[in-house]
Amino acid sequence: MGFLSNLFGGNKEDKALREAMAHIHRILDDEKFQLELVHPAMKSMLESAPAYDKDPDGTGPFGYTETNPIPVNGPIGQLAYLSRLETQSGQRILFHRIGAIDTVDVFEAVSFNGSEWFILFVDLYHPRRSRLTPDGFRFTNEVAQFSGFHKFCENFPYDFIEKKASQRESGLSMAYIAISKVSDQIQNRVFNRPLAHKAKLELVKSRLSSVQTQ
């Protein structure tokens, strides 16, 4: 980078890089921009829904039951919210969507180190994402690049790298976490579902009103 390019705001490559970074940040953080990415009909439905952090009539533990799902803003909002979560021991989560019970999406998630597994319930029909976290979670201070998918992953989470690559066409792949964050764990095959989690998956799958396929 030359002296003159420094004076006049950088060269073309720097500008493109900055623009790309800004775009990524909008995808990750900007709730209004996230709504722009959905179909206009769905967008107006989301915008007309109530905006709250938690359903005032919800029952059961927040995020862990379909009777008290996490409100978010559309499919990108789902990715943005879940990617922001980290466990109390500082582990972010990988996740994928296994289906829906009526209008509530069901996600399976696992911490990056494979030690904790979760079933989370998310309601995407809202204009903004919740500012609350389910018990046992907090929002990460890291830049919350996406760490999961709003579709089913057959070999979750060992197929993360392929699934991320498949996002290239949609342009979302650059908003994803670096593969290096999970490649060691994938290679060492640390992701083993505990018995209780398998039992929960069975039960929830038996109640899905729509099953996510590839």
Added chain:
Amino acid sequence: MAIAICFKCGTAKRGALVACSSCLTVPRTQNDLALSLALSDHLSSKEQLAEYTQELRSGASASVPFQDIIQANDALKDPQLLAMLGAQNQPLTPTPAPSIPTTQQPPPLPPTAPHRVAPPPLPSRSEPRLVTTALHQSAFAILGVTTRDNRKHIVELAEEKSLELDHDICQKARSDLTNPRTRLGAEIAWLPGVSPRKATQLVENLLNDPMALREESGLPTLAHLNLLAAAFEAVDGNHDADDLAGFIIESAHLAEDLTPEEVLRDINEDRAVSGFPEVRALDQIEAELAERKRYYRGAIKDALNRLPPMTLVQVMTEAVDGVTSGGEDHAPGLIDDLVDSYEEETQGVLQNEAENVHKLIKVAREHAGSGEAAVKPYVDKLDAVARNWDKIAQPIQLSSKARGIDHEASRDLAYEIRSLAIDLFNQHDMITQSQRLTGLIQELFSEVPDVADRVEEDADALANIFQQRKQASARRDDWAREITYQAEIGMVFKDKLSISAHGVSWKGQNFPLDAITRVRWGGIRSQYGTTYTIAFGNRSSEAVVELKRQDIYSTFIDKLWRAVCVRLLTDMLEALRDGRDLHFGDALVHDDGITLVKRKFLGTEKVRCLWGQTHIWNADGSFYIGAKDDKKTYAGISYIHGANTHILEQAIRMAFKKPGMRRLSDVLQ
């Protein structure tokens, strides 16, 4: 979806905890849920599932290993899973459900999980009912023959029974009873020595009130044992733990009374009537009895396996504890066999828990450098895991103690924990956590004699150290109180003079007690009264206090003496003992004597004297040391102006009091 089989009918289904499409049964109770999880490919292989299917379809219960049930029950503690099961079994009306669904470290079960079926009331001993038992499968029972019926009558009855029962079964029963090689086994498995009428009555009672057979008296030992073994089939998952433990103990004691000679006699008495040839060789009886004992062990084990896991552990513990009087007495052979079998079944679970203990010990060690607050949570978890381990291992520990050996796994685990306790104290001075772990080992491993003895010594040592520290702390508190004093000095403008455990202060200048290396004090009388001087400080600075009030002066000197001068005295004597010489005015003090100044007509001369050659006095505000035999050889050191003169005087006076004194440092002894 998982491959599973229905715990009721053995039909395959998709999902362990969902309804069976064949018999429509949904697992609801804790036992059913745990069993259902175990009857799936989550915990069992395809081959095992095929085996379980066979067992269930034949009317028997699935022979699921105890370890799998434990694992399933652990999984069923997950609150989110419980909530989902509740939602599955009830309409989706809002019900409060517990939080924190992480599957790594599930918290305890909530007390009001709505889907949990309340356990039935504890059954009385008359409640268990049976449809059939192993005794009813005996050839004698099938054909309705007695031990005194001859061959002809047996054949006739077999023919008659073939009309109502399966022909092959009847023929087999006939063959078993008429073939000399198989008859003995059938007789021993029946009720030898019991009259035919009584035998019929007892077998009938077995179906109506199996537990009442425990009260039967006057029966031959073998017959009674066969009835009790059949009665064990009536034990279900709700059986009272205490009662079952008692039942096992009764059976075990009865089995100890079994003698081949008694059995031989009873069998031959009946054979004399039936016309079958008598049994001659006792070893035939012994071989059959050995097989019988294996059957009794199997019957009791099957009964135990129908219990919830922790009830099973409780029953085993109570049985072994009761029969060995807490590990003091030898157990009957049947109990030892049961414990051996139990040990085999629980090996996996104990190994897993032991690994958890090792992990927690490792993490606690890693965090020990960060202080007790960092270690305590891991010790808390270690406590919980160790207690769980011990609960399961308890029957094995008691049995081992009764056999005069240590349970190796318990001993190894106890020593691991002990090693942590020792390191926490020795390397990190965490006496509280160390005592806690030592107390834990004493409580949990009291049945392991080698550990109990060693740890008792540890506990005593720690208790002593703790007590000493407490006393030392109390003494320190008392000392701090005794040396604390402050006064204001000055007529018009008052300055504060104070002394405490934090130091000595004068006009805002503070000297920590340990930093004071020189003190001097004294009073000078004049026509205007006495002016007292107190000075304290170190090599680089000194505070000097002048005051008129004698009460303040005396009190302060008293406090200063305790707070500082005693230490200075000890330091001085230790320095002399280490070979250093100390200057005091013109004198040079050694440990074994003093170099004084001899005053001559022209000039002076240094003269070294041993302590025995000197005497001391004070005059004119100074402390004098002189040679006994030469008045011109002496040194005088001012109290007010000479640093530590009072300290030196005290040292010498104390030394002179010791008979045969040669060195000042002898005072330290």
